[in-house]
Amino acid sequence: MRHSGTTLTDVARAAGVSLSTASLAFSGAGPISDATRDKVLAAAAELGYHGPNPVAASLRRGRSGVVGIVMGAAVRRAFRDPVSIQFLDGIVATLAAQGYGTLLLSTPEAQELPDALLTHGAMDAAVLTAGALTSRRTLAALRARGVPMVQLGGTGRHGPAVRARDKQGMKLLGEHLRERGHERVAVATLPWHVEPRSGPVDLASARRATSPITARRLDGLREAGIEPVAAWECSASLVEEGIAAGKELLAARPTALVGFTDLIAAGLLLAARDAGLAVPADVAVAGFDGVDLPWLGEVRLTTAVQPTADIGRLAAEAAVTLAEGGTARSVTVDVELRLGTTT
Amino acid sequence: MRHSGTTLTDVARAAGVSLSTASLAFSGAGPISDATRDKVLAAAAELGYHGPNPVAASLRRGRSGVVGIVMGAAVRRAFRDPVSIQFLDGIVATLAAQGYGTLLLSTPEAQELPDALLTHGAMDAAVLTAGALTSRRTLAALRARGVPMVQLGGTGRHGPAVRARDKQGMKLLGEHLRERGHERVAVATLPWHVEPRSGPVDLASARRATSPITARRLDGLREAGIEPVAAWECSASLVEEGIAAGKELLAARPTALVGFTDLIAAGLLLAARDAGLAVPADVAVAGFDGVDLPWLGEVRLTTAVQPTADIGRLAAEAAVTLAEGGTARSVTVDVELRLGTTT
DNA sequence: CACGGGCCGCGAATCGATTCGACGACCGCC
DNA sequence: GGCGGTCGTCGAATCGATTCGCGGCCCGTG
Numbered sequence: 025m026r027h028s029g030t031t032l033t034d035v036a037r038a039a040g041v042s043l044s045t046a047s048l049a050f051s052g053a054g055p056i057s058d059a060t061r062d063k064v065l066a067a068a069a070e071l072g073y074h075g076p077n078p079v080a081a082s083l084r085r086g087r088s089g090v091v092g093i094v095m096g097a098a099v100r101r102a103f104r105d106p107v108s109i110q111f112l113d114g115i116v117a118t119l120a121a122q123g124y125g126t127l128l129l130s131t132p133e134a135q136e137l138p139d140a141l142l143t144h145g146a147m148d149a150a151v152l153t154a155g156a157l158t159s160r161r162t163l164a165a166l167r168a169r170g171v172p173m174v175q176l177g178g179t180g181r182h183g184p185a186v187r188a189r190d191k192q193g194m195k196l197l198g199e200h201l202r203e204r205g206h207e208r209v210a211v212a213t214l215p216w217h218v219e220p221r222s223g224p225v226d227l228a229s230a231r232r233a234t235s236p237i238t239a240r241r242l243d244g245l246r247e248a249g250i251e252p253v254a255a256w257e258c259s260a261s262l263v264e265e266g267i268a269a270g271k272e273l274l275a276a277r278p279t280a281l282v283g284f285t286d287l288i289a290a291g292l293l294l295a296a297r298d299a300g301l302a303v304p305a306d307v308a309v310a311g312f313d314g315v316d317l318p319w320l321g322e323v324r325l326t327t328a329v330q331p332t333a334d335i336g337r338l339a340a341e342a343a344v345t346l347a348e349g350g351t352a353r354s355v356t357v358d359v360e361l362r363l364g365t366t367t
Numbered sequence: 368m369r370h371s372g373t374t375l376t377d378v379a380r381a382a383g384v385s386l387s388t389a390s391l392a393f394s395g396a397g398p399i400s401d402a403t404r405d406k407v408l409a410a411a412a413e414l415g416y417h418g419p420n421p422v423a424a425s426l427r428r429g430r431s432g433v434v435g436i437v438m439g440a441a442v443r444r445a446f447r448d449p450v451s452i453q454f455l456d457g458i459v460a461t462l463a464a465q466g467y468g469t470l471l472l473s474t475p476e477a478q479e480l481p482d483a484l485l486t487h488g489a490m491d492a493a494v495l496t497a498g499a500l501t502s503r504r505t506l507a508a509l510r511a512r513g514v515p516m517v518q519l520g521g522t523g524r525h526g527p528a529v530r531a532r533d534k535q536g537m538k539l540l541g542e543h544l545r546e547r548g549h550e551r552v553a554v555a556t557l558p559w560h561v562e563p564r565s566g567p568v569d570l571a572s573a574r575r576a577t578s579p580i581t582a583r584r585l586d587g588l589r590e591a592g593i594e595p596v597a598a599w600e601c602s603a604s605l606v607e608e609g610i611a612a613g614k615e616l617l618a619a620r621p622t623a624l625v626g627f628t629d630l631i632a633a634g635l636l637l638a639a640r641d642a643g644l645a646v647p648a649d650v651a652v653a654g655f656d657g658v659d660l661p662w663l664g665e666v667r668l669t670t671a672v673q674p675t676a677d678i679g680r681l682a683a684e685a686a687v688t689l690a691e692g693g694t695a696r697s698v699t700v701d702v703e704l705r706l707g708t709t710t
Numbered sequence: 711c712a713c714g715g716g717c718c719g720c721g722a723a724t725c726g727a728t729t730c731g732a733c734g735a736c737c738g739c740c
Numbered sequence: 741g742g743c744g745g746t747c748g749t750c751g752a753a754t755c756g757a758t759t760c761g762c763g764g765c766c767c768g769t770g
Binding site for chain 2: 725726727728729730
Binding site: 384385386387388391397398399400403423425426427428429 | 746747748749750751752754755756757
């Protein structure tokens with residue numbers, strides 16, 4: 025963006041027209057004769073001018089054609105989790121198709137650093153990702169700027185939310201397990217609170233999880249009439265965490281293992297195999313998300329499938345609507361049970 | 368970005384100072400007394416003003432604090448491949464740490480649509496990703512705008528390139544296999560040409576691959592003195608492709624299978640297991656990239672490890688340097704052999 | 711031939727800041 | 741007490757476009 029040299033003024037001069045006419049030739053917003061347009065475009069080509077400076081246009085228009093994705097401090101985590109990647113994927117693809125750019129923003133670690141958002145947050149709308157326990161400062165800044173926000177999997181407090189029916193999904197899964205006659209179910213959950221940790225959870229005495237996803241998924245199981253015989257908190261959605269959880273949970277002699285994500289469930293499955301148990305004969309395994317796990321080979325995990333691509337798309341569409349001055353409502357999408365070979 | 372209402376002018380008026388002084392209070396670039404600054408900041412807080420409008424600042428400064436990542440038409444692909452995700456991860460994290468935002472750009476499918484780049488490409492530098500056979504128009508636009516470019520894994524034709532020593536990596540891998548006494552090596556490659564396909568490759572008659580990565584990796588194997596007994600082209604870096612390739616390649620009775628990526632190699636491994644072959648006793652398997660494959664369980668894949676995080680970081684650093692007017696040189700990073708349990 | 715209406719091109723204001731030279735006040739020193 | 745030097749503040753120009761109202765010209769019509 026350093027001074028590219030030729031500006032629209034130069035082009036106008038070269039074409040022998042006024043600045044305003046030259047602008048019209050590019051934007052097409054207004055009456056202009058073909059002859060004049062061609063003249064301007066020819067002059068532009070001559071000078072190597074490739075269209076109006078986006079920054080200047082944004083300033084004047086008051087819109088930048090960019091939607092920000094606010095990832096909080098969790099950039100790295102977001103890129104390691106297949107589900108958030110699928111969200112991102114859906115968002116970026118949809119935005120691109122609508123002619124919008126995507127600005128990835130993370131709140132810097134150091135609190136007092138100039139927030140990137142404040143420095144170059146030229147966006148027409150923002151998508152707040154779930155993992156990001158977005159800082160109050162960030163939210164305040166966005167709000168003050170008048171940037172409309174869409175929340176991914178959140179509460180909808182800061183704007184319309186797009187989320188999956190987590191509870192319903194887990195309920196379906198739980199009912200399925202009960203139908204199969206499983207009474208002793210052990211769960212490997214996602215983190216319960218802001219500070220993630222790995223370790224056992226005593227369900228009888230535990231306070232309700234403050235992390236909404238964990239709370240909702242557990243609620244779903246319970247609504248299906250399942251009270252887990254053992255629970256293990258995984259600090260993240262990782263196969264390794266699932267393996268570790270599985271090793272511990274199997275001590276409770278469960279007939280079914282439920283992972284709060286497919287990666288965790290895959291870990292549970294590997295742990296069960298390692299322990300010499302046959303799946304599903306000796307122990308059933310189920311997950312949540314519906315991510316692709318081609319490496320399980322012939323085995324297909326029973327899981328509650330979130331339509332991740334749709335969620336991303338819906339979030340992007342809502343963001344675009346808001347960016348263009350419209351209004352959008354929260355959407356909750358259904359989660360579907362996909363029966364595999366593990367239950 | 369729709370008119371947020373309060374501007375720096377309002378703040379200045381409320382604080383009883385001039386516009387220029389108010390600007391100084393925020394930018395800190397220039398002499399200003401503490402008292403005045405506090406007065407301005409207080410007035411700003413009062414009015415709910417959260418810092419200067421980034422677009423206006425960008426226009427004036429001539430820099431936007433944003434680095435674009437150009438993904439060509441391959442957005443979706445980029446989000447499905449763990450290696451490019453790791454690149455992205457490294458880039459985004461580094462840029463964020465330096466106070467830069469990251470703009471994800473994809474050339475739209477439809478050729479004649481207004482290129483997002485042209486419409487809102489407010490960036491100080493761009494990183495061209497490898498997969499993206501970036502359209503000439505995009506390149507021309509960037510060049511004309513004077514946006515400096517860094518190439519990821521490219522040829523360095525459009526700017527400094529950051530790449531891995533692919534050939535050396537494959538050579539190390541090949542030498543390792545030869546030391547182990549493997550003479551019959553079969554390979555599952557990445558796509559050879561712009562148009563990816565899945566299918567057998569007749570190495571004897573095949574033209575050199577036009578895809579640089581494929582060509583360089585194959586060269587590496589050959590430099591190690593390995594002339595594959597069979598080759599299969601995979602259309603993408605996917606486990607499924609590797610499985611399919613494995614099924615076919617095993618017909619040639621190889622003693623070792625080399626996948627051009629770890630995902631492909633993982634597929635080869637699964638295919639070998641499926642065929643009832645023990646790894647590495649009956650057939651050895653090796654890959655390239657060094658991605659995390661926790662689901663292989665105890666098995667660790669022998670592979671040539673690219674320092675993906677470093678590559679991302681270096682690309683981002685080069686981009687920042689260029690953005691700030693400096694110059695950067697191409698960097699080629701070493702690939703390391705990591706011995707696993709599969710050879 | 712005169713008048714009304716389109717069509718097109720032009721001027722000028724504006725978006726919201728940054729930045730630099732100029733200027734005023736205040737201090738200290740001789 | 742006067743003068744030079746700082747420190748801080750202010751004005752004004754500028755970044756590169758968009759947009760809207762105005763007006764000239766040409767054509768058709770009465």
